Amino acid sequence: MYPSLCAKCKGARRLCGRPRCPILERIEAHLGLVERKRLDRVMFGSSPPSTLVGEKGYPLVFVGPNIPPALGDRAVIYESPRSWWGKLSLEELIRLRSSLIFSRFRVDVRRAYTSDKLLEATREIALSIKPVDTEVHFEKPPRPRIEFDGVIEPIGPAAKPRRLLVASSPVVPRKVDQLVYDEDVKVREALAELYVHGVSIYHMMRLLSLGMLGRRIDRRLVPTRWAITAVDSTIGDILLTKVRGFNELNEYRLYNSEYLGNRYVIIMAPGPWTFEMIEIWLPRSVWVKAEKPYIAVNYELHDGKPRVDEVDGGYYAMRSPVLEYLYRLKRQATVIAIREVTPNYYAPVGVWQVRESVRAALEKGYEKVEGLEQALIRVSKLIETPIEVIVKKSRILRRLMYQTKLRL
Amino acid sequence: MTLKLIFSEAKQWKYLVDTLSRLIDEASFIATPEGLRLRALDPSRIAMVDFVMPSEAFEEYLCDGEVRIGVNFDEFKKIMKRGSAKDKLELEVSEERRLKVRFRGRAVRTFSLPILELGAEELPTPRISFTVEAKLLSDAVKDAIKDAEIVSDYVKFETGEECLLMKASSDRGSVEVEFTRDSGSLIEIDIKEPSYAAYSLDYLSDMMKAYQLSDILTIEYATNKPLALTFDLPGGGRLTFYLAPRMEA
Numbered sequence: 070m071y072p073s074l075c076a077k078c079k080g081a082r083r084l085c086g087r088p089r090c091p092i093l094e095r096i097e098a099h100l101g102l103v104e105r106k107r108l109d110r111v112m113f114g115s116s117p118p119s120t121l122v123g124e125k126g127y128p129l130v131f132v133g134p135n136i137p138p139a140l141g142d143r144a145v146i147y148e149s150p151r152s153w154w155g156k157l158s159l160e161e162l163i164r165l166r167s168s169l170i171f172s173r174f175r176v177d178v179r180r181a182y183t184s185d186k187l188l189e190a191t192r193e194i195a196l197s198i199k200p201v202d203t204e205v206h207f208e209k210p211p212r213p214r215i216e217f218d219g220v221i222e223p224i225g226p227a228a229k230p231r232r233l234l235v236a237s238s239p240v241v242p243r244k245v246d247q248l249v250y251d252e253d254v255k256v257r258e259a260l261a262e263l264y265v266h267g268v269s270i271y272h273m274m275r276l277l278s279l280g281m282l283g284r285r286i287d288r289r290l291v292p293t294r295w296a297i298t299a300v301d302s303t304i305g306d307i308l309l310t311k312v313r314g315f316n317e318l319n320e321y322r323l324y325n326s327e328y329l330g331n332r333y334v335i336i337m338a339p340g341p342w343t344f345e346m347i348e349i350w351l352p353r354s355v356w357v358k359a360e361k362p363y364i365a366v367n368y369e370l371h372d373g374k375p376r377v378d379e380v381d382g383g384y385y386a387m388r389s390p391v392l393e394y395l396y397r398l399k400r401q402a403t404v405i406a407i408r409e410v411t412p413n414y415y416a417p418v419g420v421w422q423v424r425e426s427v428r429a430a431l432e433k434g435y436e437k438v439e440g441l442e443q444a445l446i447r448v449s450k451l452i453e454t455p456i457e458v459i460v461k462k463s464r465i466l467r468r469l470m471y472q473t474k475l476r477l
Numbered sequence: 478m479t480l481k482l483i484f485s486e487a488k489q490w491k492y493l494v495d496t497l498s499r500l501i502d503e504a505s506f507i508a509t510p511e512g513l514r515l516r517a518l519d520p521s522r523i524a525m526v527d528f529v530m531p532s533e534a535f536e537e538y539l540c541d542g543e544v545r546i547g548v549n550f551d552e553f554k555k556i557m558k559r560g561s562a563k564d565k566l567e568l569e570v571s572e573e574r575r576l577k578v579r580f581r582g583r584a585v586r587t588f589s590l591p592i593l594e595l596g597a598e599e600l601p602t603p604r605i606s607f608t609v610e611a612k613l614l615s616d617a618v619k620d621a622i623k624d625a626e627i628v629s630d631y632v633k634f635e636t637g638e639e640c641l642l643m644k645a646s647s648d649r650g651s652v653e654v655e656f657t658r659d660s661g662s663l664i665e666i667d668i669k670e671p672s673y674a675a676y677s678l679d680y681l682s683d684m685m686k687a688y689q690l691s692d693i694l695t696i697e698y699a700t701n702k703p704l705a706l707t708f709d710l711p712g713g714g715r716l717t718f719y720l721a722p723r724m725e726a
Contacts, residue, residue, distance in 0.1 A: 313502065313520075340521060341520035342520075343521075370521075370679065371519070371520045371521065372498075372499065372502075372551075376679070461647075461648070464630050464679070468630075468677065468723075471631075471675075471723040471724050471725050472521075472523060472721065472723050473523075473721045473722055473723065473724060474521070474522040474523055474721050475518065475522055475523065475524070475525055475603050475703060475720075475721045476603060477600060477601050477602070477603055
């Protein structure tokens with residue numbers, strides 16, 4: 070198998086042809102034992118809320134809510150990327166997620182309008198911004214396990230519910246309610262409106278994946294993994310239409326953060342909107358067994374369209390918080406976002422980690438640097454990979470270094 | 478003030494607008510009784526577009542003064558994409574300051590988009606004393622750009638004995654493309670002095686989307702100076718791109 074295959078695939082695309090990713094299977098075998106408790110056939114818990122639409126078997130996919138062994142406000146922490154960041158360790162995250170029961174059943178994604186009781190209940194949960202008390206009767210008791218994925222959060226034990234009862238009223242923001250019932254508004258406009266009204270993108274991802282947004286004829290269930298990327302890229306594109314009109318940043322800035330063995334450095338330079346992601350998987354990190362790091366680069370110029378064909382969710386998860394930040398700052402800039410993954414990130418916990426780390430780096434404040442050269446010197450102190458290697462791989466850094474402008 | 482233009486081949490305009498939209502977000506066409514023109518810088522000020530189309534190039538050209546048509550190229554492109562091979566294109570500025578785009582083919586399809594009021598500053602073109610001027614087959618140049626993209630993000634232009642060379646290299650490998658009269662790709666070349674310069678492939682490949690507009694293009698450049706790429710359009714029109722060089726270490 071050639072070395073970059075796994076890093077390209079991240080367990081998601083089955084590029085090696087095996088039914089399940091051997092790397093993820095190995096991690097699961099290693100960590101699957103965290104919760105060995107016997108599980109009951111009947112469960113009462115509050116979904117944080119958390120819902121999932123699987124990808125396997127598309128268009129006949131597994132759908133359902135995730136239910137933790139906790140009630141009320143104590144359930145919130147089971148799905149709360151914003152408050153997880155910087156606080157929970159990998160081990161704690163895995164433990165948390167492995168105690169969420171994925172109460173899943175199969176649905177055809179095209180049948181978004183069937184009156185299926187299980188689907189109705191799942192949607193009620195997805196609508197809420199507060200935990201929803203739920204009673205589930207499983208056909209068989211769930212078996213302890215944990216499943217990892219490159220994009221979505223680890224999935225805990227799964228079982229098919231015979232009955233799924235929503236026992237408390239979901240708390241639904243008025244705007245969400247309105248757009249879910251509006252079957253004439255396109256998804257993009259619906260997302261834009263939800264964003265303006267302060268609805269979190271995690272909420273949008275739930276709604277979109279359960280086929281609750283958009284025009285009636287377009288509605289269908291969308292695997293959570295795809296919905297995450299769709300929301301990140303759409304919100305990013307919407308913000309970009311505004312950001313492009315702002316003045317250019319007039320200084321070099323550096324932002325950084327580190328979490329779960331992932332290091333982030335963001336360089337902002339004066340110039341029109343341009344974005345580059347440089348993702349470095351160090352040797353012996355999840356997807357890289359070789360001695361050499363694997364480096365993935367993608368970038369977009371002013372038109373906002375990624376230039377490399379293989380775009381994954383990680384790209385948009387880095388881009389959307391950057392655009393959100395620039396939108397608030399009322400500036401456009403040329404941005405290079407570097408992510409360096411160390412072997413300490415021994416199991417993937419989902420692309421939220423990327424999004425929240427970038428957001429945290431931007432919120433933490435910046436260091437003003439004198440120019441590109443100074444910026445690169447600082448970057449080389451924050452990450453392990455030699456800066457020459459990064460410059461060689463980067464299109465935008467080299468453009469900043471060597472490209473002249475027209476003089477009229 | 479009225480403006481109504483009819484162009485016999487919508488397809489040509491489709492390619493033109495598609496190419497322009499890759500480099501610029503918003504810009505104004507300026508229509509005068511003599512013809513239509515557009516000049517704009519890309520947002521990074523690395524490249525410039527200079528387009529002219531005389532009134533004779535149109536099947537019908539009605540313009541009785543100066544009319545500015547500011548458009549968002551992303552939107553304009555989406556509309557122009559709907560033009561098909563046998564359509565005629567009509568552009569009209571309506572009373573309420575909207576641009577009407579009409580395709581006359583099997584049906585008459587009329588789109589309308591808002592006209593943007595953009596700054597009226599008229600840009601000069603860069604003044605460069607070019608030392609090389611070459612006429613080449615445009616699809617041969619397009620292929621050379623694609624070849625160079627395999628290994629690098631910039632390409633070097635060099636002159637040889639009555640020939641033009643394009644070279645690209647990186648640790649991934651290298652490629653060299655030679656344009657000579659014998660091979661047929663080089664039609665004319667005038668070398669005042671040996672010259673070399675490097676240019677970004679991102680920009681060149683966007684510009685080369687215009688190869689569909691003209692079989693022949695003219696390349697002009699000088700050592701470490703901007704490049705000019707000119708496509709002569711049917712009916713006496715012209716599309717020129719200027720591109721600032723890269724100063725590779």
